[in-house]
Amino acid sequence: MARKTGSHSQITGPRIRDAALRLFAWHGYAAVSMRQIAAEVGVQAGALYLYTPDKQTLLFELMRGHMEELLAAWQAVRKGDGPLAQLEAFARFHIRFHLDRPDAVFIAYMELRNLQPENFARVEALRRAYEDELEAILRDGAAAEVMRVPDTKLATMALIAMLTGVNTWYREGGRLSRERVERIYWNMVRRAVGA
Amino acid sequence: MARKTGSHSQITGPRIRDAALRLFAWHGYAAVSMRQIAAEVGVQAGALYLYTPDKQTLLFELMRGHMEELLAAWQAVRKGDGPLAQLEAFARFHIRFHLDRPDAVFIAYMELRNLQPENFARVEALRRAYEDELEAILRDGAAAEVMRVPDTKLATMALIAMLTGVNTWYREGGRLSRERVERIYWNMVRRAVGA
DNA sequence: GGCATATCTGAACGCGCGTTCAATTCCAAG
DNA sequence: CTTGGAATTGAACGCGCGTTCAGATATGCC
Structure with missing residues (x-):
């Protein structure tokens, strides 16, 4: 489970890439959902789309x-x-x-x-x-x-x-x-x- | 598109394995659906479960x-x-x-x-x-x-x-x-x- | 304090997923 | 021709998917 605080950070972009890298490597691109990546970063799925146009x-x-x-x-x-x-x-x-x-x-x-x-x-x-x-x-x-x-x-x-x-x-x-x-x-x- | 005739065959099992092998190799296990495998064989998805308990x-x-x-x-x-x-x-x-x-x-x-x-x-x-x-x-x-x-x-x-x-x-x-x-x-x- | 702006939430969308199962179709044996 | 059992259909189930977006929230500047 990810953190629940609403504090905004300026480093969400890199954190998304790190999480995606790790998850894709372990489970495979097709098996990893945007929601899983978001959870790893501690954010809702929709927020990912501020940093990437799509998966x-x-x-x-x-x-x-x-x-x-x-x-x-x-x-x-x-x-x-x-x-x-x-x-x-x-x-x-x-x-x-x-x-x-x-x-x-x-x-x-x-x-x-x-x-x-x-x-x-x-x-x-x-x-x-x-x-x-x-x-x-x-x-x-x-x-x-x-x-x-x-x-x-x-x-x-x-x-x-x-x-x-x-x-x-x-x-x-x-x-x-x-x-x-x-x-x-x-x-x-x-x-x-x-x- | 697969064949539409209703004729039963005794070789559906091997044909399923062949189709699954090819599709898994090309697109990856997670990205291939049971319905795609079934379509390749010329059968409905439910029929696969006569030959395998699950994906x-x-x-x-x-x-x-x-x-x-x-x-x-x-x-x-x-x-x-x-x-x-x-x-x-x-x-x-x-x-x-x-x-x-x-x-x-x-x-x-x-x-x-x-x-x-x-x-x-x-x-x-x-x-x-x-x-x-x-x-x-x-x-x-x-x-x-x-x-x-x-x-x-x-x-x-x-x-x-x-x-x-x-x-x-x-x-x-x-x-x-x-x-x-x-x-x-x-x-x-x-x-x-x-x- | 007030405001503009960047960041994020939470709900919703249509869709396809794996799997189940009653009903149907087909084939072979009597 | 009838019948029994194997093979298959087609619809349905609950669920999670990628993506969108209006609204809420936090931050930095005046």
């Missing part, structure tokens, strides 16, 4: 925000010189970024089918842009003959799937530290591309 | 059926001798099996959260049993010093994620044949475990 846009903005954060964060990474250093930077960045935002990652992968076609296309474009970053590294590595990748597109998809998979099993405070996880994954990635 | 059980039976097929199919595979041959058998089997059943695979990974706790536990147990098959191979390989895997559990999750990822991008009749995809993935798997 679909709420989902889309969460996914767009996540993908743009992802791209911006990768652009900001110091990447080092040479394809191998860049591949290591990518692998470690990907794991770290994804472990920091399990809910947003979950939504970005699971709720694509609940986006209207136009919104879907925009999110997909952002995802492809991210994949292209990795593929460029692999192409450079293959050209410089420091990696053996018979098909860069396939290798891109394989490596991203492997790295993203860490979110399905890693639990904070578990058997392995983040640094150890990063190191082991990086070694598997390096070997997988024959470097 | 939740319909989902559960689809997932349980898929996981049991997966385990049975793997048991039936000729695996060859030695950890490396078995790892190759596993990688190739996993890709083949998953590419043959994209809808069931999608459901098995995406609709776990829509299972009631008891049903979830049963499906999870089956999934763990499958993962254990791979982990046993990796442990044997590490013990025989033909593989280098610092953590078998992590490697298991990483490899399964990588292999399952093929379903997200592979399209029949595309640029790469199944055999070529299998071969490239197997090479990445082999290298990833340092063999």
